Amino acid sequence: MKTGFAKCLVYFLLILASLVSGCAFCGERIVTGRLIISQSALRPGDRFELAFCGIVKPGYHIGSAGSGSLYPAKLTIKAPDTVVLDQPIYPRGRIVDSSGRERVPTYEGKFVIRLSGRVKDLARPGKVHFAASFEYQGCKQELCLPPEVFACFLTVPLLRSGSPVKPINTDVFGKKGKSTELTSTEQRFAERLESYGLLLKLLMLYAFGLLLAFTPCVYPMIPVTLGYFCTQGEYRNRRVILMAAVYVLGIAFTYSVLGTLAAATGGVFGGLMQNRWVLAGIATVLVVLALSMFGLYEIRPPAFIEERASGRSGIAGAFLMGLVFGIVAAPCVGPAVLGLMLYVAKLGKPAMGFLLFFVLALGIGTPLFLLATLSAKLPAAGMWMVAVRKLAGFLLLGAAAYFASLVVPGHIRGYLVPGVAIVAGIYFALFERSLQTNRVLAVIVRVISLLVIAASLAVVLHSGGRRHMLTWHTYSLQALKDASRKGVPVIVDFTADWCAACKELEHKTFSDPRVIREASRFRRLRVDATNASDSRVLAATRRHSVKGFPTVIFFDSTGKELSENRVVGFVSADEFLALLRRVR
Incomplete structure (x- = not known):
């Protein structure tokens, strides 16, 4: 009887100890952190960076993001519709041995998760509220706790375009790690300007x-x-x-x-x-x-x-x-x-x-x-x-x-400049008398005039002939969404008739057989910005933050824009082909 009572008492004490130990774990938050931003305020059209600065309690570790972790960490940030956020860029985890002697990547101590964002051009002044939730599983040696979620919030003023702002939190954003995503060429140029005297x-x-x-x-x-x-x-x-x-x-x-x-x-x-x-x-x-x-x-x-x-x-x-x-x-x-x-x-x-x-x-x-x-x-x-x-x-x-x-209408557009050149050639070859006093000069002028006439006629005949070119569909937001739903990558070309570089891109790059062949797997959409009064053109240029022409934007098969691939100005066929091959 006494022996049975003693056993029950021992079991009771063991269970009580385990409960107390468990409650001690439950009462402690393994991860704390804060959400910070790269500038003091936001404005329409601004590109900015956010960072979640986390701290893992000493003696503990959490599974890092990506494959290999038993419970990968995950950061989710919610923002209003006026802000577009990229995917988070997670730091690389430190490899440790799990209880089963399996090497897994983890975070210990301090870690920083970054992501880039952009404010839409039509955003109105006010405040932008960000809500971050960080999911993780904390472990201490061989004992792992149930998954938890840590939440934090950030509110940033949204000012009018042109309002002064200043960089903040430079201790984090001034030194980007290797895991930071590459930004667009123009963004890197802007950052370089900012760093120079x-x-x-x-x-x-x-x-x-x-x-x-x-x-x-x-x-x-x-x-x-x-x-x-x-x-x-x-x-x-x-x-x-x-x-x-x-x-x-x-x-x-x-x-x-x-x-x-x-x-x-x-x-x-x-x-x-x-x-x-x-x-x-x-x-x-x-x-x-x-x-x-x-x-x-x-x-x-x-x-x-x-x-x-x-x-x-x-x-x-x-x-x-x-x-x-x-x-x-x-x-x-x-x-x-x-x-x-x-x-x-x-x-x-x-x-x-x-x-x-x-x-x-x-x-x-x-x-x-x-x-x-x-x-x-x-x-x-x-x-x-x-x-x-x-x-x-x-x-x-x-x-x-x-x-x-x-x-002027498109069917006569290609004849105006060559027409002037032909008239000039005929005039100097047959009617200009001021050069007749010097026979050698007169002969040279006539030869040059005939060459100008021949070249102009060749341009007219060439423009009237058929050339193999990339074919385009008219841009619409629905077409962009349909391509994403079907898993098809997209090229969006912003062009205009008055843009000389657009014409050079059309005739030298988009006519290259290799470019045509590689671009056949893309959905090709075009925005013709010749008519500035077209509300659809205005909406498209604002939606995609287009500041000049030509601009070519690439979207992968998931519908995400590849900002590092964005083309502004003329590029050769070889350069454009390399960009096409990088898109999946």
Whole structure:
């Protein structure tokens, strides 16, 4: 009897001890943490980072994320519809031996889980509430507890576009680990700008501006510059340099104003080139200038201005030309320009933004400055200068035809510029008499004229022929969702008729047989942004944060955008093919 009672007492004490021990585990939270953000406030269009900073209680460990853990850790963050969050980036776990001597990855001590996010362009000012829940299973030596969930919250102000914000929590976000996901090229460029001093920023932007000067978007400026300056007949070096300088300053001023406004408002850089009235106005100005070169009239400022200008009216005209045609340079976009827009938007200082865009524009304008200086130095004396003025007139007419081709019906668009070239070739070959005094020069001009006529006819015939090109379907959000549901990757091409780089991408890259073959497994959608008044175009560009053209976006078979694959500007067929092969 006593023996039985003693056994029962021992069992009771053992059970009580185990319960007490269990309650001790239950009363202790194994993981604590907080949710932090990379900047003091958010604005429409902002890209930002979140981080969950967790701490595992000393003596314990939890299963890490990914395969290999018995109970993988999982972070879930809920945010309002105005915010888009990427998938979390988990740190690599430390390998330990489990009770069965199986090596499993775990977290011990401090760990940080990061993820990137973006605020939609249409978000309204207010507050953004983030709710994080972290699921885990804590273990101590060979004893593992039931899974638990730790919850924490974060509220961040949402300000208007252009409002000043500052980076915070730099101890976490200033030093990214190897597990951090690569961001887009323009985002990395913006981060690089942020890390540099002012002088290095300016030097880098000027260098990138020089590179942009040799892209297709600047090509229309070449005949305009030649046509305007080669008829000035100016022989004084200082005045030539001054005229060329104020011409470039005018271009840089317009470019900087448009760039700063686009960065502050989240609009599309070069959006004025979507306006048919602007394009028609530019074409009209060029035609008026061209006809004056043929001697139909002479453009002079009013007498009271000319009297007060003391010979400086040419300088004012050059500055005015630069102001007008700075609009043409605005569509010059690429990762550097979009990265600068991101940086200026985050900076929230319009004056500094203007300065940065101005230096970039000076880089774009430097080759035009040299071209203007050389063409303005042509001697004005001699009958041959009559032919030069008429050549300048045809160059301006060709530029006018280019801008007019962006607003006329598509079936005649490809004939305008070649048509002007053919007329110019016929005129110089048969009717221009000022060059007849020199037989050798006359023969050279006729040969060149015939070559121009032949090349223009070849362009017309080639444009009328059929070429193998990528075929596209009209973009819609439903088409994007259908492709994701079917597990089909997607290419979305944002283009416009007025975009020179878009045309180069179309004819050099999208016509490559290798690109066509590889792209056949994609759903190919296109947004034609030629008509700025189309509400569907506006919605698509805002939805996908498109700031310039051309822009090509890739989505994998799950419907996730691959931001590191985003293309802005022209890329070769080889580069585009490599991007296609990375998408699954």
